[in-house]
Amino acid sequence: MASLTRTRRGRPEFLTAREAVALIDDGDTVAIGGSGGGLLEPDALLKALGNRFRTEGSPGGLTLVHTTGIGDREGGGMDHLAHRGLARRIIAGNWGMAPATSAMAAAGEFEAYNFPQGVMSQLFRDIAAGRPGVLTHVGIGTFCDPRLEGGRLNDRTTEELVQVVSLRGREWLFYPSLDIDVCFIRGTTADEDGNITCEQEAARLEMLAIAQATRNCGGVVIAQVKYAAQRGSLDPRDVVVPGLCVDVVVVNPAQRQVVTHEYNPAFAGAAKAALSSLPPFPLDQRKVVARRALREIVDGDIVNLGVGIADGVAAVAAEEGWVDHFTLTIEQGLVGGVPARGVIFGVATNPVAILEQPAQFDFYDGGGLDICFLGFAEIDLDGNVNVSKFGGRIVGTGGFVNISQNASTVVFCGTFTAGGLQAVPGGGRLDLRAEGRHRKFVDKVEQVTFSAAEARRRGQRVLYVTERAVFELGPDGLVLIEVAPGVDPREDVLDLLGDRVSVSGSLSVMDSAIFEDRPLGAGWRRRDTAVRVTP
Incomplete structure (x- = not known):
């Protein structure tokens, strides 16, 4: 065990990084x-x-x-x-x-x-308090569940850390302290x-x-x-x-705020940046997905955005001037503002609150989110989603399990295929010029990061938004409910999926405004009432 040369009651030692490690x-x-x-x-x-x-x-x-x-x-x-x-x-x-x-x-x-990001953050609090671990519903039915994989990622990993516990007539997962x-x-x-x-x-x-x-x-x-x-010079309210x-x-005097910025005061809440200064989001297949997904937000919603294509929802909302109609949050503890995209996902421009991360997940786990927007690597025809392990790669779940399992409405955002897809929007329609090499809709996902069966049991509303089609989770799997203008439902969608996908009796065409290089306009937002689910 690590040792230190000072007593606990003394002041801390100021060391170099080399001395510290x-x-x-x-x-x-x-x-x-x-x-x-x-x-x-x-x-x-x-x-x-x-x-x-x-x-x-x-x-x-x-x-x-x-x-x-x-x-x-x-x-x-x-x-x-x-x-x-x-x-x-x-x-x-x-x-x-x-x-x-x-x-x-x-x-x-x-x-x-x-293990889920929220569970990990809450686990440190339980360790601090001397509690045995985290008892939670988060992860049931996913690869974190010991009846599937127990969060283990390779054959070398054999010890079962997660347990299924029955308490008050309900199943829970127990993640132990260390x-x-x-x-x-x-x-x-x-x-x-x-x-x-x-x-x-x-x-x-x-x-x-x-x-x-x-x-x-x-x-x-x-x-x-x-x-x-x-000593004594710091404001105690800042500690x-x-x-x-x-x-x-x-x-470390060379410490940067994030890898892309030495210091941006608008990230730390020390200044308010003009949203017009944010980088533009060009009209492409990713923006089409973000625009269609944004349509699902209701005035007053509390929203979470995931990393990847889903984070474009914030960029579209900012350029449309809609960010004041709902509250964007991200799992790292940010409330309000516009979440950053790309490698520095986890910060926000102009946040209104910067919370401890475990507290943010307490709110999420208890059902505080009205809607979330998350990416996907694979979707199977039952409606299960994989973002954590695929194609020989381990990416991990991050906050995905906490968020997707507990939001009232879940919107998965991504392109229909990947690897060379050329789907060009313009003039109110979508032009499919080249199909991607990699299928993202598969017969069975490699790893279950989102369980469709659990979503049905909880009564969640689940949508899957792509550049060419929108699906919803039905009683037996995916249901096609919308296609993009210019897309043939049979040739460009259903023939690539097989016979297990149902077609809605009210199949409709996505709004042509999504595919035009101009603002959507204020009248395009939904204003109906969302339905809550109990986690």
Whole structure:
């Protein structure tokens, strides 16, 4: 177990990143805070740990635990630790931001688990409180359910961590707590007593929960910050992690807010940016999907947007001037504003609130979302969806399971095929010039990240929106309800799916405005009343 040369009642030690990671011993369990695109990523510590192992061959056999995908898809984040022998086991909420680590997991280089992002964030709170673990409905019927895969990602991973529990006449999943020896967290400023603020950060994530959990396990809390401040100089209202939880501080003056920005005050809530300054969203097949999906929002809705093609919904709403008619949220704890797209998904321009990530998932899990928009890699004809493991790749679920399982309406967004698809909108219609090489609608998904059977049981409304067709989840599977203008329902849709897809008796044509290079107009939004479901 990691050791430290000071007493618990002393002030934290200010060390270099190299000195800090020297405190980690072989076999330790290390919890790592942060999210994709450099958001609250303790990058200097991750680099130093990877460098130490590369030069010394130690520490090895680590158990690494992190809530979200950490990295930039280009060698950063968890990929600093992608060395054979460094990790014995990794338990993660998402793997997609660190492709080298993901590839090692797929190859069975270490034991690998994937649990829902919300469960992971809440687990740190339960560890801090001395509770046995997270008891939740989240994950039932998905690959996290031990009756399917139990969150295990390769053949090397055999220990069953998740259990099915019956309580008060209902089934639950139990995700157990674990001991933490060391954690890496990040903030903006630390004073001499180790109090940590996040004034330049674009999220809070679960920095406090990780620090409290590690402290109460008797472990070592290592905090990376950009600035050091005099004792007593910080506003107590800005302190996110109190110094009583912090053992080591590492100051990294080169710390960036996210990988794409040194510091954008509109991400941190310190300024309001003009939405006209956001990059334009050109009319293409992705924008068609986002426009059609946006049609499902009702005035006053509380909305979640997923990463990928679904995050274009926010861009369309912003350019149409509709963002004030509903509240956009993202699982990293952001409420309001316009979520960013791409690698820095997880931050928002002009948020109205920046919450702790576990609290955001409490709200989601309890049914607080009216509607969510999520991507897909595979959809089968029963209506199940896979985003987590496909084609030999491990991406992971992130917040997908929490969000899709608990929102009243779920809208899956993606193109009908992938890999070379040329579907060109214009003049009020869609021109299908070339089909993609990869089918996304399949007979059976490789991994169940969203269970259609569970959705039916919960009474959710589920739509599947593509550039050429819209389906809904019916009693027996997919039902075709709309096609794009210019698309032949039989030749361009049904013949590619087989006989198990039903056709609605009121099959309609998607609004031609979606396929025109001009604003949609205010009259295009829905204003009817949404129906809630009970998680």
